[in-house]
Amino acid sequence: MRAIVDDATRHALHRPVAVFDAGIGSYAAVTLIRRLLPKQDIVYFADRASFPYGEKSRPELLGILQRTLRFLDGFSPAAVLVASNAPSVTVLDDLAGVIGPPVFGVRPPIRNALALAGERDVAVLGVRSMVESEALRAYADAEAQGRGAQVHLVDASSLVALVESGDFLFSAEKTRDIVDGFMRDLDARHPEVGVLTLSSTHLPWLRSYLDTACGHRPLLDPLEDAVAAIAPHAVPGSGMILGLVTEDERYGIEDFRRMLGRLDIILPLHAVLA
Incomplete structure (x- = not known):
């Protein structure tokens, strides 16, 4: 995967927390992180081309998460949050060591x-x-x-x-x-x-x-527990949020931008190419 992000924007990030999911619900995790850690930079990745995670097989989820974790590792994250219950429950334990930074999930408490x-x-x-x-x-x-x-x-x-x-x-x-x-x-x-x-x-x-x-x-x-677990790994930055989105013939970036707009979220979005 490759993000269409200019160098100035990429270099402005300082050890962000990366948050990803296939849908829009994971932005609730971004909101919690901003509330608890207002100076923390965040990479928010909506993998719409893989929506929905919950209907993927175990091998499919493993492949998606391995690919995504390696992609997000390119932003030098302080931590990564898999903000979806399906992969967190089914495959997250099998992904230890795929990247160096700690990876957290969201599981029913x-x-x-x-x-x-x-x-x-x-x-x-x-x-x-x-x-x-x-x-x-x-x-x-x-x-x-x-x-x-x-x-x-x-x-x-x-x-x-x-x-x-x-x-x-x-x-x-x-x-x-x-x-x-x-x-x-x-x-x-x-x-x-x-x-x-x-x-x-x-x-x-x-x-x-x-x-x-x-x-x-x-x-x-369960997002509250996940964000609390991330807090000790936080690295203060400028509070910047970088929005990344994949798209396919079903879900385009403009559609996702409209979805965010309905939630009163204004966030510049950058395409991620396979």
Whole structure:
């Protein structure tokens, strides 16, 4: 891969944190990093040509992540965040040593959720392809340490669609109705749920709606743990964000720019060529 970035822009970066995913939800990680580490330079890479990660096979994900990590290593990152649950759960452990800088992922915080839930259950909210995968079920059972029956993997694709479409910004009533309906259905199927995890990077964008619909129940955002783990590796810069995007016949850079615009994000984007 090769980024179309001028030398002055590239040289302005100082040991950035690189954040990547195939969709737009990972920008929530950029927002958290900016809040916690305002001087940290960031490379934000949206690999739209590989969208969606959740529907890729294990060999495909391994190839995508190996290629992407080596590409991002060319920016001399202080750390890299794989801001997607699917590759973090299925292949990240197999990529140790591919590059020198530390690489972090985003995984459902099931142990913490169970500790908070006590005798009650936990709902892991994610996209359908992920919550129906054997990899996530195996990860959940391992993390649950004998309490796997208390962990429910719940398809939240209808909520993710609200973010991908931008409806949550422009249709507050529709968004509230869909989120409230989702929670009613969840409670009907799993009435003992006491803690929920936002295990799609899209879901934090709906936090205010989910907080209302969930009442007093805790909502755990795994991005917060990931960014906290990155913090000790931070290297202050100028707070610059470099936006990189791949495209194909399905998803173009202009389409992605419009998606960011719907989220009120104005960010210069640079093409990445295969």
